[in-house]
Amino acid sequence: MTMHDACNKVISWWRDLDDDARAVALDAFAVRFSYNSGKIENDEITFRDTHEVFDRDGVTSYTGSLRTLFEIKNSKTAWEWLLLSVRNGVFIDETFLLEAHRLLTWGTYDEDRWAKGERPGTFKLGDYVVGARDTGAAACDVPEAIGNVLIEIREALNASNASKNALVIAAYLHAQIARIHPFADGNGRTARLLGNFILLTLRHPPISIDEADRLSYYGALDAFDVDGDLDPLVSFLKVELVKTWGERAGCTGHTGGLS
Template identity: 25%
Template structure:
């Protein structure tokens, strides 16, 4: 079974299980996953807070000795941006618009870099790759590219393939001076959440494969490697949610026989 088919099967199982557990049964897992997504997304970009330190900053408001203030602010910003993503995914079914993406970026850097929050890039952006320096579109091109991108996104279905393509296309435009990677991953999770999928973390140990897959796509080599990595991460995330839902179902059965959910 391909990763895509496995994801579809597990999504159906999870949907069925969710109808059979009490409301709020997965809140503990969802809380932990939100902290993990903030930790991992920031860590990929060089944030030095550990997973445990990120939890202390977000849950207790503790300042970690020896760690830069910027890293604390990035954790707070990302957590707020993720909360906004999950809130609008659950309550608002209007198409994702350009203003939504600019607001998302505003939240991502609201405290850490407020001077660029929600503002399109005004300088050239480059990235070093294994085949040399890659130059992103010039600032003058960004408004037109974002208009085309958002027109596509607003009409696209809320599926994993759309989520992964949105990530790739957004990164290729690189519309902001900074915070593009974090915004891209949050945008991906917004599309996933709207489709009823759990949000996905790309872990620091995934970074080499993740960056390499993006570079392959940007150099015209296609998106097979990128989609494969993200489908695998979504598949693993669904396993975590399925296990939690089954445990919640077992507890709510109160000794009754639990009928297994089959794909």
Template identity: 30%
Template sequence: MTMSDINKILKALPFINDDLIYFYNYHSNKIENNSLTLGETVTVLKDGFGVSKPLKDIRDVENHHRALHFVFELAKTQEPLSLRTIREIQALVEPERTGFRTQLVEILNTDVKTAEPFEISLRLEQILENYHRKDKDEQDFFYKLAEFHIAFERIHPFIDGNGRTGRLLLNLELLKAGYPLTTIKFEDRPMYYDAFSDVEKMKILLEKSVQDTIEMIVEKAK
């Protein structure tokens, strides 16, 4: 399926439904090693029942749910992505660990050097400025988004919630551009991690994830 085919399908599809929300929540948290299954995620979010899993994992799912609905509301405004938006989303993802970190952190299993605490705000402003540059409008949307996502995760501005916040930012921009809520699946985690070394790889993964999501919507609509 080409991106042209995808664009035609998008015009006839509902972008957000409960199944997509639960699916996205499960996979984004699972990438961060959350122990809840998809069924347990649905039980917590839809039915409001408890499950026999660590309380932190349950709280992460619930907080992520609130953050995602905040993203839906933000997408309607079409406001440009900003430092304030980034901080607001992370504060919903990790309400007990908000604000930019004040200590050095490492990204496990990589040799990426994250930002020094004193330079986090400046580097975020720089990647936002680069993302919003007018000449970027001529650039492939998915390439531009992939470039931003990699840069954001390399800065790693928070003590916790960077991955989930980063993927919510991806979806904020996708929704604003008319794409559906899109999931990077847990099964694609090795490909996802590898893509942080190459913008083109990340672009391809984002396009694949959008296509997978649309195909899932179409299949459920049959």
């Protein structure tokens, strides 16, 4: 089975699920997504702790940092908010973007960022370095840059072919948030969450990007950041889509699906 065929089979399987079966699938997905999304940038996050927070809203015998615990609990809160927003047909705008970020980063900003006036749920005030180079738009340019992207996203969602192009729209929003880097922290988590908002809104299954695939993920984001090429990220998301749901959708030859 080709990757194209596997993706189409996953999407068809998802759309054929009744509401109860889809809710069960999303419950299992939430833990996997939150663990992997957090683990990509914080190696202290564990699947056990994430599962306990989602299952019991707390952890036992926890020895990690307070920030890590906040990140896990925030991911649960943000995911529940996202599902409610999808059900209520909420449209994506700046207020929605800022609220997603606020929920994901509440209580996690370090003293240095806090002293500089940075706050969860607000655009960055300063410029930051990620890796070896400056990343993102200048702080003064962020509101306009994000505003232009959100206009493009709303136009794409209103187009007659939106459902067919769901992965491309989700990848574009994801890549633009990563490129603009509008926040002092939490840009990746916000991009991954809102990418899934687009997919769920367009009746597509959400995607968990496996933390073990982070180098390929970063490479796909860099292709857009440096060359404006979105295709590597779209192709990468297709692989992760099948990796997330392939087994459950009956895609033979693909592993890694939710149990």
